[in-house]
Amino acid sequence: MIEDKNQQRTGLAALGEFGLIEHLTQNIEIKQPSTLTGIGDDAAILDFKDKKVVISTDLLIEGVHFDLGYMPLKHLGYKAVVVNLSDIAAMNATPTQITVSIAVSNRFPVEALDELYDGIKLAAKGYNVDIVGGDTTSSQKGMILSITAIGEADAEDLAYRNGAGDGDLLVVTGDVGAAYMGLQVLEREKQVFQVNPNNQPDLDGYSYLIERQLKPEARTDVKAILKGLEIAPTSMIDVSDGLSSEIMHLCRLSGVGCNLYEEKIPVDPQLINTCEEFNIDITTVAINGGEDYELLFTIKQDDYDKIKGNPNFTIIGHLTQQSEGTHLITRANTKIPLKSRGWNALSNDEA
Incomplete structure (x- = not known):
């Protein structure tokens, strides 16, 4: 990435911690009726009346979860919010508030954190969630982001990972695998740039994946x-660690097996073209890629007629008795064991 060397840089020390928090959180509006008080006191006060409260938190670490070589700070802020809201959506709940905590080294000026917060605020506005608190602190190296998402739901609406039964249909939203191939394209262009900094990346044809x-x-x-x-x-579960991994989570916690049909797995045409270019198997990417943030859920067979043909959903398989195990049914109608090769953050590698 070509950097503007003449851009304004305000050191974090110039504002101090409280000044920085005030600077980053100014003009934040409160929209949710469940938010009684937000930023400005020792803690936020929320009132959900008779709703159930759903809470999830995520940690994003530079060099492990993101690379600022190709991840713009505004995009990082946006994505950091989205991945947490996805966890709330995966409980069949509605996100309402977030808290944002950031640890940064002194290589980041105030202007960089403004960019990051622009993305955070954009996501909060787009998803109608309130930013109600957080923290900033120093880091010896790089950037660490921690976002906590809070949501609400009526008790009867909540969906857990352990409620699926034998015979239920396996359904996924959207398409899968694209985020992984977007990462492969960005990594390739980064390597080309490192060899020849004058070579500008050619990302035409990869826009959806990226x-x-x-x-x-x-x-x-x-x-x-x-x-x-x-x-x-x-x-219900969100597809953040790879489709096969998430299916196996649902099956294990619900005490069931499954048949996943290869020909039913939804993929984007851009994914197919790029997998062929990279000489990577499409199905391997689709079931193991991760970071798609689609929802995977199960429904009763009685609901088939209600969901068939709906453009938001694809029925990709069905659940079986646990003793039958978890399987992928290939296009050639071969039954092979489904393996979990999703992302494992603790090993910083594929599991």
Whole structure:
């Protein structure tokens, strides 16, 4: 990336911690009725009346979860919010508030954190969630982001990972695999740039894949769509660690097996073209890629007629008795064991 060497740089020390927090959080508006007080006191006060409260938190570490070589700070802020809202959506709940904590080294000026917060605020506005608190502190090296998301739901609407039953249909939103291939394209262009800094990346033809990697969206719309169809999901999880890994989570926690059909797995045409260019197997990417932030859920067979043909959803398989195990049914109608090769953050590698 070519950097503007003449851009304004205000050292963090010039504002101090409280000044920095005030600077970053100015003009934040409160929209949610459940937010009684937000930023400005020792703690936020929330009131959810008779709703159930859903909470999730995530840690993003530079060099492990993101690379600022090709991840713009505004995109990072946006994505950091989205990945947490996705966890709330995966409980079939509605996100309402977030807190944002940042640790940064002195290599980041105030202007860099302004960019990061522009992305955070954009996501909060787009998903109608309030920013109600957080913290800033120093880091010896790089950037660490921690976002906590809070949501609400009626008790009867909540969907867990352990509610699926034998015979239930396996459904996924959107398409899968694109975010992983977007990462492969960005990594390739980064290596080309390192060899020849004058060589500008050619990203034409990869726009969808790169957007799925740098600016994913949380499927907070699914709860209302399912309610409109009068479908209550029996279990639900978000596809952040790879489709096969998430299916196996649902099966293990629900005490069931499954048959996943290769020909049913939804993929984007851009993914197919890029996998062929990289000489990578499409199905391997689709089931193991991760970071898609789509929702994977199960429904009763009785709900089939309500969901068939809906453009938001694809039925990709069905659940079986646990004794039958978890399997991928290939296009050639071969039954092979489904393996979990999703992302494992603790090993910084594929598991």
